[in-house]
Amino acid sequence: xxxxxxxxxxxxxxxTQHKLHPEALAITKAKGCTLTDENGNEYIxxxxxxxxxxxxxxxxYITHRVSEQMQQLDQVVFSGFTHKPAIELSEALINILPKxxxxxxxxxxxxxxxxxxxxxxxxxxxxxxxxxxxxIAFEDGFHGDTFGAMSVSGLSVYNGPFEDFFLKVERIPxxxxxxxxxxxxxxKVLADNNEVAGFVYEPLVQGAAAMKMHNADGxxxxxxxxxxxxxxxxxxxxxxxxxxxxxxFASLHIETLPxxxxxxxxxxxxxxxxxxxxxxQKIYDAFYSDxxxxxxxxxxxxxxNPLACTAALASIELxxxxxIQDSIKAITASHENFGNRVKNHPKVKSIRQTGxxxxxxxxxxxxxxxxxxDKLFKFFMDNGVFLRPLGNTIYIQAPYVITxxxxxxxxxxxxxxxxxx
Amino acid sequence: xxxxxxxxxxxxxxxTQHKLHPEALAITKAKGCTLTDENGNEYIxxxxxxxxxxxxxxxxYITHRVSEQMQQLDQVVFSGFTHKPAIELSEALINILPKxxxxxxxxxxxxxxxxxxxxxxxxxxxxxxxxxxxxIAFEDGFHGDTFGAMSVSGLSVYNGPFEDFFLKVERIPxxxxxxxxxxxxxxKVLADNNEVAGFVYEPLVQGAAAMKMHNADGxxxxxxxxxxxxxxxxxxxxxxxxxxxxxxFASLHIETLPxxxxxxxxxxxxxxxxxxxxxxQKIYDAFYSDxxxxxxxxxxxxxxNPLACTAALASIELxxxxxIQDSIKAITASHENFGNRVKNHPKVKSIRQTGxxxxxxxxxxxxxxxxxxDKLFKFFMDNGVFLRPLGNTIYIQAPYVITxxxxxxxxxxxxxxxxxx
Numbered sequence: 008x009x010x011x012x013x014x015x016x017x018x019x020x021x022x023t024q025h026k027l028h029p030e031a032l033a034i035t036k037a038k039g040c041t042l043t044d045e046n047g048n049e050y051i052x053x054x055x056x057x058x059x060x061x062x063x064x065x066x067x068y069i070t071h072r073v074s075e076q077m078q079q080l081d082q083v084v085f086s087g088f089t090h091k092p093a094i095e096l097s098e099a100l101i102n103i104l105p106k107x108x109x110x111x112x113x114x115x116x117x118x119x120x121x122x123x124x125x126x127x128x129x130x131x132x133x134x135x136x137x138x139x140x141x142x143i144a145f146e147d148g149f150h151g152d153t154f155g156a157m158s159v160s161g162l163s164v165y166n167g168p169f170e171d172f173f174l175k176v177e178r179i180p181x182x183x184x185x186x187x188x189x190x191x192x193x194x195k196v197l198a199d200n201n202e203v204a205g206f207v208y209e210p211l212v213q214g215a216a217a218m219k220m221h222n223a224d225g226x227x228x229x230x231x232x233x234x235x236x237x238x239x240x241x242x243x244x245x246x247x248x249x250x251x252x253x254x255x256f257a258s259l260h261i262e263t264l265p266x267x268x269x270x271x272x273x274x275x276x277x278x279x280x281x282x283x284x285x286x287x288q289k290i291y292d293a294f295y296s297d298x299x300x301x302x303x304x305x306x307x308x309x310x311x312n313p314l315a316c317t318a319a320l321a322s323i324e325l326x327x328x329x330x331i332q333d334s335i336k337a338i339t340a341s342h343e344n345f346g347n348r349v350k351n352h353p354k355v356k357s358i359r360q361t362g363x364x365x366x367x368x369x370x371x372x373x374x375x376x377x378x379x380x381d382k383l384f385k386f387f388m389d390n391g392v393f394l395r396p397l398g399n400t401i402y403i404q405a406p407y408v409i410t411x412x413x414x415x416x417x418x419x420x421x422x423x424x425x426x427x428x
Numbered sequence: 429x430x431x432x433x434x435x436x437x438x439x440x441x442x443x444t445q446h447k448l449h450p451e452a453l454a455i456t457k458a459k460g461c462t463l464t465d466e467n468g469n470e471y472i473x474x475x476x477x478x479x480x481x482x483x484x485x486x487x488x489y490i491t492h493r494v495s496e497q498m499q500q501l502d503q504v505v506f507s508g509f510t511h512k513p514a515i516e517l518s519e520a521l522i523n524i525l526p527k528x529x530x531x532x533x534x535x536x537x538x539x540x541x542x543x544x545x546x547x548x549x550x551x552x553x554x555x556x557x558x559x560x561x562x563x564i565a566f567e568d569g570f571h572g573d574t575f576g577a578m579s580v581s582g583l584s585v586y587n588g589p590f591e592d593f594f595l596k597v598e599r600i601p602x603x604x605x606x607x608x609x610x611x612x613x614x615x616k617v618l619a620d621n622n623e624v625a626g627f628v629y630e631p632l633v634q635g636a637a638a639m640k641m642h643n644a645d646g647x648x649x650x651x652x653x654x655x656x657x658x659x660x661x662x663x664x665x666x667x668x669x670x671x672x673x674x675x676x677f678a679s680l681h682i683e684t685l686p687x688x689x690x691x692x693x694x695x696x697x698x699x700x701x702x703x704x705x706x707x708x709q710k711i712y713d714a715f716y717s718d719x720x721x722x723x724x725x726x727x728x729x730x731x732x733n734p735l736a737c738t739a740a741l742a743s744i745e746l747x748x749x750x751x752i753q754d755s756i757k758a759i760t761a762s763h764e765n766f767g768n769r770v771k772n773h774p775k776v777k778s779i780r781q782t783g784x785x786x787x788x789x790x791x792x793x794x795x796x797x798x799x800x801x802d803k804l805f806k807f808f809m810d811n812g813v814f815l816r817p818l819g820n821t822i823y824i825q826a827p828y829v830i831t832x833x834x835x836x837x838x839x840x841x842x843x844x845x846x847x848x849x
Contacts, residue, residue: 014510017518019533021727031510070498077491089435089452097438115536133589152726155575165725168554280730304586306442309701
């Protein structure tokens with residue numbers, strides 16, 4: 008029996024309606040930018056397996072470091088205990104994070120990092136004697152699939168069964184260069200009720216909303232308003248973190264820094280699950296008390312897993328090398344050229360880019376998970392490129408180690424796909 | 429600077445009030461049942477690092493398998509794709525799970541596995557056209573720290589800042605052999621409202637409630653009631669799974685099987701974070717439809733991470749060996765002897781045991797995180813044993829590979845501790 012056949016027996020895949028999409032492609036090998044399936048077909052991983060393996064699959068440096076760590080210390084309770092991989096990671100991170108970030112809290116995935124961010128915002132006020140019950144978030148934001156994270160996600164096409172159980176969230180549009188005054192006016196009304204605990208947002212690029220990009224100056228005005236009105240700002244950089252936007256973090260493009268940041272995905276270079284919620288000293292201080300109940304009573308068993316910390320530390324070392332920094336610049340420039348090449352194509356509605364994140368909207372009506380989207384996905388795969396269109400948006404977020412030749416192939420296949428839609 | 433000193437600079441530890449507990453002990457090495465700190469002191473890990481590393485720290489067989497996998501396939505999107513480690517793990521699991529469990533859904537920690545269980549229960553009814561808004565859970569249950577998981581946790585001493593945002597949950601006491609009729613009466617009243625979606629419970633042993641144990645026959649009556657009243661039962665076996673209770677799963681001690689099960693901790697043998705939510709065909713079928721919106725739109729980026737799957741598969745192989753099964757029996761018998769040895773001590777209020785989980789309540793008033801608890805913890809550590817008392821409860825949940833000599837030392841240190849309380 009093939010792996011694909013065996014898969015169907017017991018596995019329930021994420022974000023999948025199995026009756027409509029019964030076939031899962033079995034991948035048997037991954038190296039650099041190449042995925043190999045069980046029939047020996049190869050695919051360029053042009054979305055870095057959901058934006059994770061930025062230094063290439065099975066990166067020799069990262070896997071070597073993790074193999075060594077596996078011989079030394081695999082796991083220990085992180086409450087009352089600590090270890091070198093977590094400490095070294097914290098030092099390396101603080102060195103590259105926005106300069107107001109000063110404390111690091113561990114969890115296992117983007118959803119939990121956002122849950123912790125929300126809890127930090129709510130309890131920050133609670134510990135100061137103010138019970139606030141409202142969060143602000145962007146329309147079309149996506150922050151994860153647990154109840155707290157779902158609540159702040161505006162992209163809730165499929166949240167029907169759960170939305171009666173969500174936190175109270177008010178939504179604002181993303182800043183587009185023209186609506187800033189209107190947004191600030193809305194914020195003022197919300198803030199006047201004095202019930203807003205925090206603002207949760209994806210800075211500059213909204214990933215699941217199909218790489219929707221917004222105005223940095225407008226975002227700065229929003230963050231500045233929050234800062235002046237004691238609204239805790241929580242930057243969800245799960246997708247944008249670690250170089251994607253051309254700087255180490257999207258928040259570094261914006262003058263007003265966030266109080267809290269959520270990180271995952273590329274954090275461990277695509278090797279292992281881990282997430283972080285970082286924060287400023289102001290947030291930490293609100294929990295630091297002689298009153299035990301003012302502490303943050305949140306914890307996951309594998310918090311700060313030493314192997315995941317090691318993978319993250321090795322990844323951050325790679326991120327800071329000249330080679331990777333040069334690649335980020337080269338890919339960014341290459342995407343700009345490609346954008347110019349396709350932007351006037353009659354099937355192309357618009358293009359946009361932030362750092363190595365490139366997106367192209369087709370001038371075609373498509374459902375998020377509809378047939379035309381599936382046809383496009385199949386075309387890419389048949390041509391040896393793993394791209395995952397979201398509705399009528401085709402986007403690239405390839406590993407930093409992609410070669411010019413591989414990148415050119417990705418561009419060519421996208422151009423060819425324009426004739427089938 | 430020592431690791432302990434460096435730790436304080438940037439790390440925020442889980443479940444920790446840093447002002448009251450500023451010192452974290454730096455562990456530099458773990459092998460088998462032994463943890464070594466940065467000063468070379470050794471400790472027997474008598475709680476298996478929160479019940480995870482049951483085959484010993486840095487287990488050679490598991491780490492070898494994971495090292496091999498790291499050369500082959502590190503990570504791939506699990507939506508639309510699959511891989512051998514996930515498939516083999518699913519086959520191995522179905523072979524040992526209660527026989528009604530037929531589908532496996534991945535996530536990264538116990539909290540998310542419970543969130544998924546709750547979503548399965550709510551959406552099961554929703555997909556059948558019934559919107560139900562209530563869950564039932566045990567008093568003093570603990571199911572995790574994300575908003576959905578916190579909602580069903582009755583052990584909410586520190587949930588103050590968040591409890592306005594919880595799902596609607598009705599609580600019932602655990603069955604104690606005398607209150608079964610009363611519980612069933614309560615359940616009947618709740619069920620008559622026809623708003624109960626599911627019942628979330630830790631079968632037989634409530635971990636965070638300090639290894640509180642309850643009556644199997646009473647639990648069976650509750651599960652049977654739920655079955656007859658279309659209430660989805662979600663067994664949280666995050667702590668009890670994989671041999672702890674003497675059988676592979678606590679649910680195997682009870683005639684009426686759960687609809688949904690949550691697994692983590694020992695799943696990966698203490699190497700890597702991963703969790704599973706498994707379910708019966710009945711649950712899966714409610715989501716299988718031509719209507720895409722009836723699917724379970726939940727997913728985490730590293731779902732079914734191939735390295736974690738490999739660690740889990742190797743762990744399940746070890747669990748089924750004669751050596752480990754014999755160890756489980758031997759530790760169980762050894763705990764029984766120890767129980768008889770201490771149960772009449774004037775400082776011992778009561779003892780209890782399920783499989784290799786042993787707990788002893790001191791006849792002393794103690795706060796969950798109070799000074800006497802800290803004194804006891806320090807005594808154990810000073811004597812080379814890592815035990816983590818919860819209030820006035822001392823419990824053992826050592827790796828299956830603990831030697832007789834190590835186990836005897838754990839017992840001896842516990843006996844000695846009775847003279848300091």
